[in-house]
Amino acid sequence: MxxxxxxxxxxxxxxIGIDLGTSRSAVASSNGKRKWIQSYVGWPRxxxxxxxxxxxxxxxxxAIDNRLSLTLVRPLEHGVIRDGTPRDEEAVRExxxxxxxxxxxxxxxxxxxxxxxxxxxxxxxxxAIRDAxxxxxxxxxxxxxxxxxxxxxxxxxxxxxxxxxxxxxDFCIMHGTMPGEExxxxxxxxxxxxxxxxxxxLTQKYPEARFSEVSVRGYKEEYxxxxxxxxxxxxxxxxxxxxxxxxxxxxVRQACQSLVPVIAEMIIDLVARYEPDFQERVRKNIYLAGxxxxxxxxxxxxxxxxxxxxTFKITSVDDPLYAGAEGALALAQDMPEEYWEDM
Amino acid sequence: MKLExxxxxxxxxxxxxxxxxxxxxxxxxxxxxxxxxFLWVWGxxxxxxxxxxxxxxxxxxxxxxxxxxxPGLDEGARTPVEPIAQAFGSxxxxxxxxxxxxxxxxxxxLQVKTIVIDPGHGGRDPGAVGPTGLTEKDITLDVAKRxxxxxxxxxxxxxxxxxxxxxxxxxxxxxxxxKEHKADLFISIHVNALPVDTLTTIETYYFSPRGxxxxxRLAELENQDSEYSYADLGNTFEKIGNTMKFQESKQLAxxxxxxxxRNIRQVNGDVTDWGVRxxxxxVLLGVEVPAVLAExxxxxxxxxxxxxxxxxxxxxxxxxxVAGVVDYLNPPADPREPTEDATDNASEEDD
Numbered sequence: 001m002x003x004x005x006x007x008x009x010x011x012x013x014x015x016i017g018i019d020l021g022t023s024r025s026a027v028a029s030s031n032g033k034r035k036w037i038q039s040y041v042g043w044p045r046x047x048x049x050x051x052x053x054x055x056x057x058x059x060x061x062x063a064i065d066n067r068l069s070l071t072l073v074r075p076l077e078h079g080v081i082r083d084g085t086p087r088d089e090e091a092v093r094e095x096x097x098x099x100x101x102x103x104x105x106x107x108x109x110x111x112x113x114x115x116x117x118x119x120x121x122x123x124x125x126x127x128a129i130r131d132a133x134x135x136x137x138x139x140x141x142x143x144x145x146x147x148x149x150x151x152x153x154x155x156x157x158x159x160x161x162x163x164x165x166x167x168x169x170d171f172c173i174m175h176g177t178m179p180g181e182e183x184x185x186x187x188x189x190x191x192x193x194x195x196x197x198x199x200x201x202l203t204q205k206y207p208e209a210r211f212s213e214v215s216v217r218g219y220k221e222e223y224x225x226x227x228x229x230x231x232x233x234x235x236x237x238x239x240x241x242x243x244x245x246x247x248x249x250x251x252v253r254q255a256c257q258s259l260v261p262v263i264a265e266m267i268i269d270l271v272a273r274y275e276p277d278f279q280e281r282v283r284k285n286i287y288l289a290g291x292x293x294x295x296x297x298x299x300x301x302x303x304x305x306x307x308x309x310x311t312f313k314i315t316s317v318d319d320p321l322y323a324g325a326e327g328a329l330a331l332a333q334d335m336p337e338e339y340w341e342d343m
Numbered sequence: 344m345k346l347e348x349x350x351x352x353x354x355x356x357x358x359x360x361x362x363x364x365x366x367x368x369x370x371x372x373x374x375x376x377x378x379x380x381f382l383w384v385w386g387x388x389x390x391x392x393x394x395x396x397x398x399x400x401x402x403x404x405x406x407x408x409x410x411x412x413x414p415g416l417d418e419g420a421r422t423p424v425e426p427i428a429q430a431f432g433s434x435x436x437x438x439x440x441x442x443x444x445x446x447x448x449x450x451x452x453l454q455v456k457t458i459v460i461d462p463g464h465g466g467r468d469p470g471a472v473g474p475t476g477l478t479e480k481d482i483t484l485d486v487a488k489r490x491x492x493x494x495x496x497x498x499x500x501x502x503x504x505x506x507x508x509x510x511x512x513x514x515x516x517x518x519x520x521x522k523e524h525k526a527d528l529f530i531s532i533h534v535n536a537l538p539v540d541t542l543t544t545i546e547t548y549y550f551s552p553r554g555x556x557x558x559x560r561l562a563e564l565e566n567q568d569s570e571y572s573y574a575d576l577g578n579t580f581e582k583i584g585n586t587m588k589f590q591e592s593k594q595l596a597x598x599x600x601x602x603x604x605r606n607i608r609q610v611n612g613d614v615t616d617w618g619v620r621x622x623x624x625x626v627l628l629g630v631e632v633p634a635v636l637a638e639x640x641x642x643x644x645x646x647x648x649x650x651x652x653x654x655x656x657x658x659x660x661x662x663x664x665v666a667g668v669v670d671y672l673n674p675p676a677d678p679r680e681p682t683e684d685a686t687d688n689a690s691e692e693d694d
Contacts, residue, residue: 089654141366156354176354178361182467186508331362334355339363 014109016137017329018099019116019145019322020129022076023166023191023291025095026325029103030333036321037061037099041091042070059098064214076118077167077192093132100136112340113137114332116148116324118168118186139343143331145324146172147179149289152327153317158281160271162263163324164292166191169263171270173282185270189262191292194220198255206246209237219248224256225296227304256295264305267312284313289323368476455672457501458494459521461531461626462487466511471536473648479534480509482651486639487532489661498669518629528595529634530668531626534651536643543647544617545607547600548636549592550628551621591633593619599637599667606663611650637664 015030026036037060044050049069063072075091096115105111113136117129133140143151146161150172155161157176162169169190173183199216202209215237223233233252236243267286271279288299299314306312317323462483464470470479484506491502503524505517512520521529535544596619604616627634639660641647650656 141362143362143365151358154351156351156358176357178358178365181509188507331359335359335363339359342363342367 011106012108012110014103014105014111015329015332016100016103016105016111016113017116017148017325017327017332018096018113019148019324019328020076020092020096021145021165021290021324022074022118022168024321025099026322027099027103028322028325028329029105030329031103031105033103034322034325035099035102036325037102038064039076039095040064040072040074041094042067042072045069045071057094059095089132092129093135096133097136110138111136112332112335113140114148114328114335115140115142116145116328117142118145118165118170139340141332141335141340141343143328144170144172144179144184146170146184146289147174148325148327148331149287149317149323150174150327151331152323153287155285155287158278159285159287160267160282161287161289162267162293164190164259164263164288164290164295164298166291169259169266169290169292171266173270173274175274175278182273183270185266187262187266189259191220191290194224194255194259194292197258198251201251201255202246202248205251206237206239209239209244209246211237219252220256221291221294223248223252224294225253226256226260226301227253227297229253229296256298257301259292259295259298260301260305264302267302267306268309280310283310286312286314288314288316289320291320293317293320455500455527457503457524457526458528458530458668459503459505459524459526459630460487460491461505461517461521461529463531463533464511465506465509468511471534471642473642473651474540474645475648477642477648477651479536479642482534482640482642482657483532484509486657486661486664489658490530490532490664493661493665494668497665514626514629517626521630521632526630527632528668529627529630529632530595530599530664531624531634531636532664533636533638535638535641537641540643540645542615543611543613543641543644544615544638545600545603545640546617546620546638547596547603548620548622548624548627548638549596550589550624550634588631588633592627592635593621595633595668595671596635596637598671599635599664602667602670603637603639603660603663606666607659610656610659611647613646639664 013030017028019026021039023039024036025039026034028034040060040063042058042063044053044055050056053066053069058066058070063070071087073087073091075088075095100111100113113133115129115133129142130140145165146163149163150156150159150161153159153161156174159174161172161174163172167188167190169187171185171187172179175183195213195217198220199211199213202211202216219233219235223235229249232247233249234245234247237246238244271282274282286302288302292298293316299316302314303312319326462480464478464480464483466480468480470483472478487504488507491504494500495502503520503526505520506512517531535546537544600616600619604614607614608616624636627636640651642651
């Protein structure tokens with residue numbers, strides 16, 4: 001076993017796993033606490049807003065609810081720090097600081113943090129993310145999100161993780177070693193893309209209705225499905241100031257369905273590069289994680305789309321909201337103490 | 344508690360070690376330049392020799408024909424490149440030419456609708472690698488995506504990317520992609536590596552069949568794995584007398600170089616302007632529309648690599664490229680006047 005925690009007691013160190021996502025960020029810690037927030041950061045626009053809100057900065061749902069009074073930033077886009085403006089980088093720092101605060105570390109505790117970030121962010125933003133965390137953690141490591149999910153599942157060999165996030169769909173093949181760049185891919189056709197598709201479809205079909213980006217994302221998260229459905233999806237939307245029921249079943253299906261072919265294609269592309277016997281094992285060991293894995297029927301639809309290439313067993317992880325953060329936490333706890341000291 | 348076999352435990356430990364080494368490399372900025380494998384080195388050398396031979400033989404024949412048909416066309420390529428700063432006064436840079444013309448596309452009312460952006464390298468081909476392991480392929484892709492977003496959102500152009508993820512594409516595939524999509528402009532983004540690791544330079548190329556020895560070497564490197572034979576390109580070499588593409592490429596290169604240098608100089612006082620140059624880059628020859636290759640930075644310079652790690656700097660590079668493209672398509676009344684300051688736009692906040 002690794003020589004972890006041989007020199008320090010559990011009380012000396014708080015291990016933290018963070019899943020820094022485009023849409024949602026989650027944190028889990030060794031004191032048993034775990035929280036998630038929408039990845040929004042907002043600063044009061046002016047002194048009136050500051051006086052009204054009585055806060056210097058707002059996060060998550062609080063920020064969304066008060067967005068008219070705020071300069072609202074979602075700092076990660078497509079898995080990387082969005083525009084690279086100082087405001088975006090400050091938002092990432094504030095977001096991480098807030099996530100660490102949420103698990104309530106004691107003043108005396110050292111913080112050892114493992115941060116899961118989208119695979120694309122790893123390549124070019126890793127130093128920026130390290131810088132953002134450095135102020136608030138005594139030592140830290142950065143890993144790719146799908147890898148953190150694989151670690152939490154114990155799927156270290158013969159497995160493929162598909163992490164369907166808002167900004168990216170990240171793919172990671174596990175073959176018993178640390179996955180290299182060639183084992184990981186990212187697609188930009190992800191949750192945000194579905195939101196845009198759904199918004200366009202709904203505004204085309206119901207031009208008189210007032211849809212918003214936030215409400216459309218909510219429909220996807222609550223009713224998202226692919227394939228067959230037993231019921232209809234009906235929502236109330238304001239038309240000329242009056243809430244009116246609208247049937248959005250086929251639009252929700254069509255928008256969510258747009259993910260299926262691109263994900264299926266990438267799965268085949270990734271798996272096909274390996275030897276046939278490994279391919280066979282991976283086909284039976286595919287895990288869907290991230291918010292997109294909660295779209296009803298996604299696993300079955302992908303299996304169906306891949307049918308011509310053989311039988312695929314695709315499973316959605318039990319706890320998609322926290323799978324990345326729990327994986328990063330497990331990794332942090334398993335990491336030998338001497339490795340941490342070098343960081 | 345999970346029961347683990349010895350094999351699983353070993354795998355877990357190997358993985359933890361991998362995470363540790365990966366993060367250590369990230370943290371430790373003093374890592375040496377990556378050494379390519381023996382096979383790769385020798386494969387590359389053979390490819391370079393072959394490519395160089397084809398280019399020199401082909402280039403010389405075409406050069407003679409061009410000279411016969413278009414005297415004076417290749418003056419820039421014949422101009423020796425100065426060792427360091429060769430600002431806008433280089434013979435190849437019409438940026439200070441008072442007779443600078445508007446783009447021919449504008450003259451004839453032709454609209455530029457579709458622009459192909461080509462992030463250099465990708466997949467198993469990392470391109471140049473910085474002192475701490477940052478790769479050219481990742482920077483080119485990141486800057487290309489930022490350029491795409493701005494040109495689409497702010498200016499309404501249809502932008503196509505030869506690759507929008509980390510995959511390898513041969514130069515032939517990039518050219519075919521551009522032709523198939525009937526692009527109006529082609530912009531290839533690269534990051535340089537120089538033997539002198541204290542230099543930071545910006546230079547922009549358009550095609551000509553010859554360059555000086557230094558340009559020839561750079562072209563050989565960028566032309567690796569092109570999948571083209573000389574026979575494939577013979578006809579295109581012959582058609583180089585079709586000067587509309589040639590002249591337009593030169594103007595586009597000038598515009599991009601000018602805005603890149605002027606704007607990056609404001610945030611990076613160490614940058615040196617190597618100007619607009621012409622060289623035998625296969626990817627520029629293959630496409631049939633105005634095409635340029637911009638070497639936007641130098642990754643082998645440690646300080647520059649550190650800047651490239653920051654999203655803010657990459658955004659500044661992308662914004663300066665946007666200004667170059669927009670200036671080319673809508674030329675300012677007097678090109679001597681400073682270009683619109685792209686860095687101002689880069690720092691704007693999006694509410």
